[in-house]
Amino acid sequence: MPEIAAPAIIKPRRPNIIARMFRALRLPMNDPFAVAGLLIYLVFIVVAVFADQIATHDPTEILYTPAYDLAADLRPGQDGFIMGTTSLGRDIFSQLVYGSRSALLIGITAAFMVALIGSVIGLVAGYFGRWVDAILMRLADIAFGIPFLPFVIVLAAFLRPSIWNVVIAMALVLWRDTARVIRSQVLTLRTRGYVEAARVAGSSDFKIILRHIAPNILPLSFLYGSIAIGWAILTEASISFLGFGDPDSISWGYMLQDAFASQALAKQAYYWFVPPGICIILVVSAGFFITRGYENILFPKLSR
Amino acid sequence: MNMITKKPDVLVSVFDAKLHYAVGGAFAAMRGKSTVVKAVDGVSFDIRRGESVGLLGESGCGKTSMGRLLLKLEEKTGGTIHFDGEEVGAVRGSRLKKFRSKAQLIFQNPFDAINPRFTIRQTLAEPLENADIPKREREGRIITALELVKLPEPAQFLDRYPHHLSGGQLQRVVMARALILQPEFVVADEPVSMLDVSVRAGVLNVFRDVRDRLGLTAIYISHDLALVRYVCERTIVMYLGRIMEDGPTEDIVREPLHPYTKALVAAVPVPNPDQSHDPLPIGRGAPDPRNPPSGCVFRDRCPAAHARCAAEIPQPKPVGTRTVACHLY
Numbered sequence: 001m002p003e004i005a006a007p008a009i010i011k012p013r014r015p016n017i018i019a020r021m022f023r024a025l026r027l028p029m030n031d032p033f034a035v036a037g038l039l040i041y042l043v044f045i046v047v048a049v050f051a052d053q054i055a056t057h058d059p060t061e062i063l064y065t066p067a068y069d070l071a072a073d074l075r076p077g078q079d080g081f082i083m084g085t086t087s088l089g090r091d092i093f094s095q096l097v098y099g100s101r102s103a104l105l106i107g108i109t110a111a112f113m114v115a116l117i118g119s120v121i122g123l124v125a126g127y128f129g130r131w132v133d134a135i136l137m138r139l140a141d142i143a144f145g146i147p148f149l150p151f152v153i154v155l156a157a158f159l160r161p162s163i164w165n166v167v168i169a170m171a172l173v174l175w176r177d178t179a180r181v182i183r184s185q186v187l188t189l190r191t192r193g194y195v196e197a198a199r200v201a202g203s204s205d206f207k208i209i210l211r212h213i214a215p216n217i218l219p220l221s222f223l224y225g226s227i228a229i230g231w232a233i234l235t236e237a238s239i240s241f242l243g244f245g246d247p248d249s250i251s252w253g254y255m256l257q258d259a260f261a262s263q264a265l266a267k268q269a270y271y272w273f274v275p276p277g278i279c280i281i282l283v284v285s286a287g288f289f290i291t292r293g294y295e296n297i298l299f300p301k302l303s304r
Numbered sequence: 305m306n307m308i309t310k311k312p313d314v315l316v317s318v319f320d321a322k323l324h325y326a327v328g329g330a331f332a333a334m335r336g337k338s339t340v341v342k343a344v345d346g347v348s349f350d351i352r353r354g355e356s357v358g359l360l361g362e363s364g365c366g367k368t369s370m371g372r373l374l375l376k377l378e379e380k381t382g383g384t385i386h387f388d389g390e391e392v393g394a395v396r397g398s399r400l401k402k403f404r405s406k407a408q409l410i411f412q413n414p415f416d417a418i419n420p421r422f423t424i425r426q427t428l429a430e431p432l433e434n435a436d437i438p439k440r441e442r443e444g445r446i447i448t449a450l451e452l453v454k455l456p457e458p459a460q461f462l463d464r465y466p467h468h469l470s471g472g473q474l475q476r477v478v479m480a481r482a483l484i485l486q487p488e489f490v491v492a493d494e495p496v497s498m499l500d501v502s503v504r505a506g507v508l509n510v511f512r513d514v515r516d517r518l519g520l521t522a523i524y525i526s527h528d529l530a531l532v533r534y535v536c537e538r539t540i541v542m543y544l545g546r547i548m549e550d551g552p553t554e555d556i557v558r559e560p561l562h563p564y565t566k567a568l569v570a571a572v573p574v575p576n577p578d579q580s581h582d583p584l585p586i587g588r589g590a591p592d593p594r595n596p597p598s599g600c601v602f603r604d605r606c607p608a609a610h611a612r613c614a615a616e617i618p619q620p621k622p623v624g625t626r627t628v629a630c631h632l633y
Contacts, residue, residue: 193413193416193417193418194417194418194419194420194422196377196409196417197417197418197419197478198419198430199377200409200482201430201434202400202401202404202405202431202434202435203434204434215421216421
């Protein structure tokens with residue numbers, strides 16, 4: 001019997017680790033919108049990573065023209081400033097480049113927190129049921145009752161103004177949607193025969209959750225994660241625009257607030273506030289494009 | 305071979321087992337409107353080592369619930385269940401791990417019982433991992449188990465996924481998984497009901513063969529008297545959570561005593577078009593399990609029901625080789 005078995009068994013069939021991790025992410029590569037979204041992310045990630053090389057100036061430095069005047073309100077191209085300068089004499093292009101850094105930092109950490117916390121709570125509540133479920137879902141009810149934007153503002157008032165307030169607030173409040181949806185998915189998964197089969201085979205609850213249930217809800221976690229990226233960037237922009245942001249860190253929301261306070265519209269300085277607006281729209285809609293792809297993975301019958 | 309008093313060769317001993325579900329939720333309970341579904345209600349029987357017992361009954365009679373109770377997949381709400389002298393309800397921790405390796409379940413639906421994301425190798429390795437079988441022994445045991453269930457050339461299946469296999473092959477994998485830890489006791493829950501008729505016989509023969517070869521104690525749950533007769537020497541007939549009749553299969557088939565068993569035997573199709581055939585002369589479907597009749601649960605469908613049946617729950621009485629729960633005896 002081992003003679004037959006040997007060739008098939010010994011053959012190591014492990015693709016390399018990067019390929020496996022890539023597959024574990026289950027990136028939706030079939031949907032053209034999702035691919036476009038992924039490309040947009042790729043561009044912004046590259047810009048954020050190489051911001052030091054791409055930016056022409058320090059985004060917070062007050063700059064002067066070669067004639068030693070304050071470089072305020074310069075038009076694009078004037079004196080070598082690619083996209084002009086702000087009323088305080090800062091380089092808009094460099095601010096835009098560095099803004100992608102904080103946007104992605106906030107977006108990805110917030111999405112990670114929301115997806116992780118929401119998935120764990122949803123898995124535990126759905127799998128164990130009974131009082132565990134009751135307690136966690138009443139907590140979710142409370143989280144649903146918290147108005148999000150005022151909560152972030154109050155949080156910023158208690159803590160030091162920082163871009164991380166948005167991440168903390170999202171982690172504290174926005175896990176609720178992910179947890180609810182994942183819980184309901186787990187409720188149907190745990191009645192599947194193979195979950196019971198695993199129990200009969202002697203697997204522990206932890207093992208069953210990790211090996212039999214979690215892989216099935218992973219696309220849902222990613223779906224809610226990619227929605228959360230857009231949410232986080234929008235929230236940070238709103239908070240900064242309202243003036244509760246961190247004045248020392250450059251973000252697209254901060255740029256909009258600065259432009260607004262400096263009456264950029266009256267000066268017809270469209271080059272100042274339109275690019276950060278477009279960047280926000282691009283990143284947020286890229287997130288939604290990707291969710292479309294995950295939706296097709298999750299609910300294949302939806303696509304015509 | 306009737307109800308055997310407790311002797312060391314009894315492997316499974318069930319006394320007055322109950323599984324009651326409250327339906328209706330908290331608000332119904334507050335208004336006093338919650339009802340209790342008695343999936344299993346006061347069932348007692350013993351199974352000797354090496355015995356094969358058929359658990360027979362129509363859908364909703366509690367036969368699957370009974371099987372799940374025996375394997376601690378459901379917590380009973382009353383009575384005792386002893387496995388090898390140990391109370392099943394109290395088994396926890398490392399003893400539960402041991403229990404899981406000794407008592408196994410063969411699932412009804414092989415398409416659902418194997419995780420579609422797992423290869424056959426991963427599926428079969430799971431119980432071995434849980435039983436702390438060293439890695440180098442696993443491969444050999446997987447192959448042996450697959451050979452035991454007569455899956456030809458088992459090595460070629462190891463890296464396949466369940467959707468590459470046919471129903472009959474999958475059910476053999478399900479069986480191999482149940483047998484891979486060499487259990488003493490196996491509950492087979494309608495193992496062929498999801499399969500094509502053409503492959504049923506093969507799977508059933510494998511089951512019978514393996515059971516005899518390993519000397520397994522087995523419970524075969526089915527609604528099909530013909531299948532039970534083919535596999536089991538003893539049959540327990542259940543109806544609405546209670547045992548109606550319990551005895552040697554051949555006796556039950558030849559001369560059913562309980563009116564319900566009589567109806568079941570009469571319902572078996574006869575392969576002769578000229579012979580008159582009256583299926584289930586008991587009319588109507590089973591009553592609402594939330595609201596079963598008083599006294600004998602079968603009385604509202606029973607052609608022989610009389611006044612006593614409504615007043616008194618019939619207790620199991622020994623009649624010849626069997627026990628019957630009916631006021632007629």
